[in-house]
Amino acid sequence: GAGVSQTPSNKVTEKGKYVELRCDPISGHTALYWYRQSLGQGPEFLIYFQGTGAADDSGLPNDRFFAVRPEGSVSTLKIQRTERGDSAVYLCASSLVGGSQETQYFGPGTRLLVL
Amino acid sequence: AQSVAQPEDQVNVAEGNPLTVKCTYSVSGNPYLFWYVQYPNRGLQFLLKYITGDNLVKGSYGFEAEFNKSQTSFHLKKPSALVSDSALYFCAVREVNRDDKIIFGKGTRLHILP
Numbered sequence: 001g002a003g004v005s006q007t008p009s010n011k012v013t014e015k016g017k018y019v020e021l022r023c024d025p026i027s028g029h030t031a032l033y034w035y036r037q038s039l040g041q042g043p044e045f046l047i048y049f050q051g052t053g054a055a056d057d058s059g060l061p062n063d064r065f066f067a068v069r070p071e072g073s074v075s076t077l078k079i080q081r082t083e084r085g086d087s088a089v090y091l092c093a094s095s096l097v098g099g100s101q102e103t104q105y106f107g108p109g110t111r112l113l114v115l
Numbered sequence: 116a117q118s119v120a121q122p123e124d125q126v127n128v129a130e131g132n133p134l135t136v137k138c139t140y141s142v143s144g145n146p147y148l149f150w151y152v153q154y155p156n157r158g159l160q161f162l163l164k165y166i167t168g169d170n171l172v173k174g175s176y177g178f179e180a181e182f183n184k185s186q187t188s189f190h191l192k193k194p195s196a197l198v199s200d201s202a203l204y205f206c207a208v209r210e211v212n213r214d215d216k217i218i219f220g221k222g223t224r225l226h227i228l229p
Contacts, residue, residue: 033215033216033217035219040221040222041221041222042119042205042207042221043159043205043217044219045215045216045217045218048215048216055215056216100147100210100211100212101166103149103161103164104161104217106158106161107158108156108158109158
């Protein structure tokens with residue numbers, strides 16, 4: 001079956017611009033997670049959705065970052081006024097219902113480069 | 116606070132030899148532990164997890180990991196390494212009854228030498 005998909009696979013933008021990154025989770029998965037992976041580091045948690053609502057957004061670094069999941073399936077991570085330090089791979093993951101025992105399945109990521 | 120340490124940035128092993136990738140963790144309660152592998156330009160792939168029960172967990176591609184509560188470790192092992200095992204490996208921890216984040220280590224790059 002289809003796994004988690006993310007678009008675009010690569011995004012190059014200029015400092016100060018707005019970007020949107022899309023995640024399409026595994027069909028039927030109610031839990032969705034966004035992580036950010038900087039070079040040489042492990043993924044760092046950004047936000048967790050249970051259905052349409054953000055259950056935990058404690059990992060968002062500042063108010064330039066925002067994410068939505070209006071219909072409980074596809075999610076969009078939005079970054080305003082991008083900065084060079086936002087350059088990273090943004091990973092999306094999903095799991096069936098979000099229980100702590102569950103495996104999170106990851107997409108291939110979106111590589112964001114802010115010039 | 117939860118944390119994961121992978122003390123080795125890189126591990127080199129000759130093909131056919133056993134391999135070990137080390138991981139230690141810190142959580143305030145009981146842990147759920149995970150290993151993921153990342154190949155170049157690809158996302159994280161799940162290898163195995165420890166939830167409860169037998170301390171030795173078997174996973175994909177012949178990998179296994181041993182949970183050691185007294186040493187707070189969850190080392191990844193394989194009896195005989197393949198060149199195709201060369202990749203970046205991440206250990207991760209989640210606290211029991213925490214439904215949100217997984218905390219990842221920095222990763223260990225595994226090189227299997229032919």
